[in-house]
Amino acid sequence: MVPERTVERLNQYCQLLADLAKSGTETIFSHELAELAGATPAQVRRDLMVIELAGQATRGYDVKRLQERLSEFLYTEGGDKVALVGVGNIGRALLPYFLTYRPGLRIVVSFDKNKEKKGRLLHGCLCRGMDELEKAIRNVGIRIAILAIPAEDAQEVAERLCNAGITGILNFAPRHLMLPDHVWVENIHMGVVLEKVAFMARESLREQEEAPA
Amino acid sequence: MVPERTVERLNQYCQLLADLAKSGTETIFSHELAELAGATPAQVRRDLMVIELAGQATRGYDVKRLQERLSEFLYTEGGDKVALVGVGNIGRALLPYFLTYRPGLRIVVSFDKNKEKKGRLLHGCLCRGMDELEKAIRNVGIRIAILAIPAEDAQEVAERLCNAGITGILNFAPRHLMLPDHVWVENIHMGVVLEKVAFMARESLREQEEAPA
DNA sequence: GCGTGTGAAATGCTTCACAGCG
DNA sequence: CGCTGTGAAGCATTTCACACGC
Numbered sequence: 225m226v227p228e229r230t231v232e233r234l235n236q237y238c239q240l241l242a243d244l245a246k247s248g249t250e251t252i253f254s255h256e257l258a259e260l261a262g263a264t265p266a267q268v269r270r271d272l273m274v275i276e277l278a279g280q281a282t283r284g285y286d287v288k289r290l291q292e293r294l295s296e297f298l299y300t301e302g303g304d305k306v307a308l309v310g311v312g313n314i315g316r317a318l319l320p321y322f323l324t325y326r327p328g329l330r331i332v333v334s335f336d337k338n339k340e341k342k343g344r345l346l347h348g349c350l351c352r353g354m355d356e357l358e359k360a361i362r363n364v365g366i367r368i369a370i371l372a373i374p375a376e377d378a379q380e381v382a383e384r385l386c387n388a389g390i391t392g393i394l395n396f397a398p399r400h401l402m403l404p405d406h407v408w409v410e411n412i413h414m415g416v417v418l419e420k421v422a423f424m425a426r427e428s429l430r431e432q433e434e435a436p437a
Numbered sequence: 438m439v440p441e442r443t444v445e446r447l448n449q450y451c452q453l454l455a456d457l458a459k460s461g462t463e464t465i466f467s468h469e470l471a472e473l474a475g476a477t478p479a480q481v482r483r484d485l486m487v488i489e490l491a492g493q494a495t496r497g498y499d500v501k502r503l504q505e506r507l508s509e510f511l512y513t514e515g516g517d518k519v520a521l522v523g524v525g526n527i528g529r530a531l532l533p534y535f536l537t538y539r540p541g542l543r544i545v546v547s548f549d550k551n552k553e554k555k556g557r558l559l560h561g562c563l564c565r566g567m568d569e570l571e572k573a574i575r576n577v578g579i580r581i582a583i584l585a586i587p588a589e590d591a592q593e594v595a596e597r598l599c600n601a602g603i604t605g606i607l608n609f610a611p612r613h614l615m616l617p618d619h620v621w622v623e624n625i626h627m628g629v630v631l632e633k634v635a636f637m638a639r640e641s642l643r644e645q646e647e648a649p650a
Numbered sequence: 651g652c653g654t655g656t657g658a659a660a661t662g663c664t665t666c667a668c669a670g671c672g
Numbered sequence: 673c674g675c676t677g678t679g680a681a682g683c684a685t686t687t688c689a690c691a692c693g694c
Binding site for chain 3: 227228230264266270280281282283
């Protein structure tokens with residue numbers, strides 16, 4: 225019901241507002257928030273319609289109130305627990321980021337097939353063996369997983385995650401996962417995105433040259 | 438002119454076709470490629486219209502020919518050179534991936550403000566100091582950069598990159614970059630995406646419960 | 651019959667433009 | 673006035689549906 229892109233931007237706004245609140249800003253106009261987020265003022269206002277909090281024409285929006293309302297809308301009470309599967313470089317990049325930065329999500333456990341990592345604390349997060357995957361996820365009641373393992377293992381492990389009760393996956397493995405419809409999968413395929421950047425950069429350059437005036 | 442999403446998928450197809458060619462597959466139907474890529478058959482056919490290569494109703498597409506044609510369309514002759522700015526965990530995750538996996542892009546130099554990394558080879562890629570940024574990029578003629586540094590430095594470094602001739606940036610810093618219009622920026626904000634996954638997973642669960650039959 | 655290529659319809663998302671209000 | 677809230681218009685992307693050819 226809420227547009228996907230809007231959910232992304234609301235999360236972004238929420239983040240920005242938290243920073244603004246910390247730095248003492250009390251009110252903000254749609255065009256200011258738009259500039260920070262890289263959106264248009266109309267877009268910001270449209271997005272904010274879904275949370276039904278009125279701004280004032282003379283003052284804009286109350287930063288603190290807006291941030292509270294957004295958190296309420298986006299996050300569950302107490303925050304969601306997340307499992308990290310695969311503690312390679314990507315996993316290690318994500319851990320500190322979420323542990324310190326994100327209010328609504330906590331990475332509470334990680335898994336790796338490398339036995340040496342088993343039992344170790346990485347950024348305060350216990351690493352378990354892959355054999356404990358289902359049991360640990362079930363016991364802790366985790367619904368969200370980050371999949372950061374080699375492509376060839378991705379499908380199999382993703383299926384195990386779903387069987388263990390996972391309903392949302394952030395997938396970094398460059399493979400399309402075939403999973404039941406009720407599971408929400410979001411792919412981050414960095415290779416594809418970098419290639420898109422290269423292509424689009426070239427394209428937009430070409431367009432400019434072709435139509436100089 | 439070519440739709441953005443199509444560019445992404447064409448890259449994905451190209452990747453998949455390379456694998457298929459290696460494994461000896463000679464021809465492929467749109468519905469097979471669609472399944473591998475997580476798209477629909479109609480979408481695949483629509484995407485392939487832009488490269489004007491005909492498939493055959495009885496046999497489908499010639500894998501090798503299609504892959505060649507896609508590479509030709511997507512990549513520049515000899516490949517594009519890429520700079521990696523910030524050799525933290527994200528940077529280290531990307532390096533081996535692109536060095537071994539991507540045909541059209543080569544990370545040829547990296548930069549880090551940590552002086553200890555200066556002059557070292559990381560996965561065969563020389564790491565330079567931030568003071569050498571402009572000069573190195575200009576000399577080697579690099580157009581594409583990956584920005585994987587802390588948010589607070591992102592804007593300033595991005596501006597330096599643009600002044601050095603960069604026209605495409607893949608940005609991992611959780612900040613919207615304000616840059617000239619001719620520079621193509623693609624953001625990967627993992628935090629925002631993970632939060633979206635959590636939200637959408639919850640939403641789609643709720644919808645299913647509300648409309649069970 | 652079965653799959654391709656493609657106009658035309660449908661969907662989803664963004665932007666415009668303006669009424670309403672402090 | 674300048675900014676918010678929002679119908680309506682405009683774009684981008686996806687899906688439908690069917691003519692054509694092996």
